[in-house]
Amino acid sequence: MNHDAYPDNYIRGILNSVKSIAMVGASPVNVRPSYFAFKYLAQRGYDMIPVNPGHVGKDLLGKPFVASLSDIGRPIDMVDIFRNSSHILPVVEEVLTLDPLPKVIWMQLGARDDAAAAKAESVGIKVVMNRCPKIEYGRLSSEISWMGVNSRTLSSKRAPAPTQGMRLSLNRMSVGGGDTAASDRAAKNKSEQS
Amino acid sequence: MSDRLPGFSTLAVHAGAQPDPTTGARATPIYQTTSFVFNDADHAASLFGLQAFGNIYTRIGNPTNAVLEERVAALEGGTAALAVASGHAAQVVVLQQLLQPGDEFIAARKLYGGSINQFTHAFKSFGWNVVWADPDDIASFERAVTPRTKAIFIESIANPAGSITDIEAISTVARKAGVPLIVDNTLASPYLIRPIDHGADIVVHSLTKFLGGHGNSLGGIIVDAGTFDWSTGGKYPMLSEPRPEYHGIRLQETFGNFAFAIACRVLGLRDLGPALSPFNAFMILTGIETLPLRMQKHCDNAKAVAEFLAGHPAVASVNYAGLPSDKYHQLARKYAPKGAGAVFTFSLKGGYDAGVNLVSKLQLFSHLANVGDTRSLVIHPASTTHSQLDDAAKIKSGAGPDVVRLSVGIEDKEDLIADLEQALGA
Ligand SMILES: Cc1ncc(COP(=O)(O)O)c(C=O)c1O
Numbered sequence: 208m209n210h211d212a213y214p215d216n217y218i219r220g221i222l223n224s225v226k227s228i229a230m231v232g233a234s235p236v237n238v239r240p241s242y243f244a245f246k247y248l249a250q251r252g253y254d255m256i257p258v259n260p261g262h263v264g265k266d267l268l269g270k271p272f273v274a275s276l277s278d279i280g281r282p283i284d285m286v287d288i289f290r291n292s293s294h295i296l297p298v299v300e301e302v303l304t305l306d307p308l309p310k311v312i313w314m315q316l317g318a319r320d321d322a323a324a325a326k327a328e329s330v331g332i333k334v335v336m337n338r339c340p341k342i343e344y345g346r347l348s349s350e351i352s353w354m355g356v357n358s359r360t361l362s363s364k365r366a367p368a369p370t371q372g373m374r375l376s377l378n379r380m381s382v383g384g385g386d387t388a389a390s391d392r393a394a395k396n397k398s399e400q401s
Numbered sequence: 402m403s404d405r406l407p408g409f410s411t412l413a414v415h416a417g418a419q420p421d422p423t424t425g426a427r428a429t430p431i432y433q434t435t436s437f438v439f440n441d442a443d444h445a446a447s448l449f450g451l452q453a454f455g456n457i458y459t460r461i462g463n464p465t466n467a468v469l470e471e472r473v474a475a476l477e478g479g480t481a482a483l484a485v486a487s488g489h490a491a492q493v494v495v496l497q498q499l500l501q502p503g504d505e506f507i508a509a510r511k512l513y514g515g516s517i518n519q520f521t522h523a524f525k526s527f528g529w530n531v532v533w534a535d536p537d538d539i540a541s542f543e544r545a546v547t548p549r550t551k552a553i554f555i556e557s558i559a560n561p562a563g564s565i566t567d568i569e570a571i572s573t574v575a576r577k578a579g580v581p582l583i584v585d586n587t588l589a590s591p592y593l594i595r596p597i598d599h600g601a602d603i604v605v606h607s608l609t610k611f612l613g614g615h616g617n618s619l620g621g622i623i624v625d626a627g628t629f630d631w632s633t634g635g636k637y638p639m640l641s642e643p644r645p646e647y648h649g650i651r652l653q654e655t656f657g658n659f660a661f662a663i664a665c666r667v668l669g670l671r672d673l674g675p676a677l678s679p680f681n682a683f684m685i686l687t688g689i690e691t692l693p694l695r696m697q698k699h700c701d702n703a704k705a706v707a708e709f710l711a712g713h714p715a716v717a718s719v720n721y722a723g724l725p726s727d728k729y730h731q732l733a734r735k736y737a738p739k740g741a742g743a744v745f746t747f748s749l750k751g752g753y754d755a756g757v758n759l760v761s762k763l764q765l766f767s768h769l770a771n772v773g774d775t776r777s778l779v780i781h782p783a784s785t786t787h788s789q790l791d792d793a794a795k796i797k798s799g800a801g802p803d804v805v806r807l808s809v810g811i812e813d814k815e816d817l818i819a820d821l822e823q824a825l826g827a
Contacts, residue, residue, distance in 0.1 A: 238643075238650045243452045250453075316657040339657065345454050352417060353454045353462060355470030355666065356481040356659050361407065365420040371440055382407055382416070382475065389597045390480050390627030390658045397630055 417471030488607025502528030572600025610773025700740025
């Protein structure tokens, strides 16, 4: 996979197929990006599992925190990692010990570790880096258009009026994959510098 | 679902708009409402906390305006946009995110006169200090950079004389200085020039001109290219630092490559207040659907009119970058190959009196202070917008006593030429 620019179909396929998502580094603090994403994905019907050893015994929006991925005790479809790039590798190594393996490892906006990604891909796990699943879901459904964001999708179809807790269709026509050409280039330059 | 890149005209008609989910209305409805009901207390809290996508109050966002925002972001190749009440409002909101009192920004000397006023006087009272540079001398931008520089501001095609700016060269200076390049793309529109493709980090427009295109609605817009890294060195605290207005959210961290557009909305528009009326957004959206057709006709007409004027005995000189003899012709071929725009100046051998005489005799060209209308427009700056200046100052600002500015419309070019011919003749 070219991690500088994902085709929309790749992201769409992931968001359409996964049901359970373990979020590593989920925060109960309601201004943290992980909280935003956790809440949004739960509202859109995903089975969310918060993973954070610092909060075991508490819950996040009604879902009990677990200390580690191996404590989940049931198969999961996707691991969403809310950690800095420098903390990605150990999490990916932990993911690779799970049985069965999840289908997807997703690294949050700002997080990227190409070596860790290659390890996961070598055993057939799909990897997304430096993206937010909330933003991608909002973009492909065009719900994010309320905020003036370029969803880079078009549709002449009448969508159902969105309500809380409803899954939205992500199957609009894509206007070029990944991010805009200019923002992709900027992200690539940044990751090459670091 | 293939990832296929639709063309500019398809985006001009479709981007951001889909049939209304509740009624099936195909044209974008005018959501003429101040506010939007919440589903419940938690939904309200999620919206106010920026955790959910949705509408609260039209000063912060409105569904009609949102279609306009996504449309222009798509046409410019940006990640997101924010529509505001006017082009000038867009400029204030952009700089409010970038500058703290005592900071500086570098601006091209060749700008719309209103922007020169805004930067020199209004912004000075905010403690935002403009430093002028000459777009014909790229090194002058480099020399103007100081540790307090926070942005560089240029026009792609500069008002009034229609000169073309070397966006790439200036973007190199901006990158070296570690500051964003802001390009006012009003006179080009994204049909002629897409500044983001040439290194712009932020694009602003007066939608009042070619994008709306019909001289009926004021509006402005800010497009985020998604290219600038706001997190470095705490230089842009509105984006990189926890915001007390939002319980400590860091906008860059939360919104990634459209954080600047969000900052403009939730820290700029929300608090300064220059919201665009949804009715104006609707009018401008309707205009944008025909932007490619109109813009090409504007340019073709402007070239024909410029050629006519260049051959007329009463005319001393024509400044139109679409003419092969023009100083900016090479830049026009590089940046605006489809046409050099439709706003330009020319000077009359008969000086001030000839300018006044011409304007009074024209029958189709309207004498007014605007550009980018379907109708052809004319102004004699020395007797109007620049009449307060002395002759030396008039000449320096490109508005000498003999200078006339045209904004060529989309009428039949033969009629425009005939009108100029009768007015210049007798
Ligand atoms: C190049 C340019 N920028 C900005 C503006 C200001 O726009 P508005 O009048 O919509 O505030 C104008 C208006 O003439 C303009 O020509």
